[in-house]
Amino acid sequence: MSQISPDQELDCRGMNCPLPVLKTKKALNPMEGGQVLKVTATDPGSVADMAAFSRRTGNELVDQSQGDGEFVFFFRRK
């Protein structure tokens, strides 16, 4: 499990495509550069989608993990 302590957390459990990506974007927008957002999702598609989101937007996916049907992502705000 990650040692990173997030500045903010976002719960996307139960949401389906494309809501986790949209909510992540919305949560990152007002944050400051360098801050970390933790996102928890249950949509298996979010694994590929969050990686694509990170590559396209430049918000680095610094860590991710999964277990118990949950997927956890840590984004560092660009």
Added chain:
Amino acid sequence: MSEERPKRLALIASKGTLDWAYPPFILASTAAALDMEVAVFFTFYGLPLLCKDLKAKVSPHSNPAMPMKMPFGSEGFQNFEWPIPNAISSNIPGFDTFATSMMKKSFAKKGVATIEELREACVDLDVTLIACQMTMDVFGFTRDQFIDDIDLGGAAAFLEFAADSDISLFI
């Protein structure tokens, strides 16, 4: 991530049933979340998707491939595909309304956003929503029937944007 100009997505939304309302709004909102510039041209039957009062329905009769599934009951019951004869889907008044309600419930249960939510996300993310002026005139729509955050335009207005786009899709 390069520092060139943002990628551009140009969509034409030409269909107005509830199922076909999803692809343009999902792609537009997601592309905008991925820092792309997005414009969607709403024309013909796609135009009512910009109405304040969204009335999009599904029509199983005109779509024989559409699975008819129930949003409640045991898993086996939900996974069962109900065979609906055309004689029923075309003759029972309110069948489309019933099917629409079932689909909305299934979507909500699976955590899928409503069209209204996705459209709001598009507006928040500065997607350019263009209402086809010609369709407005032909079908008798007025500006006040639509949400505020739209542009009015025609084929040229859309094509000017699409000419410099990286992805163009007709939906």
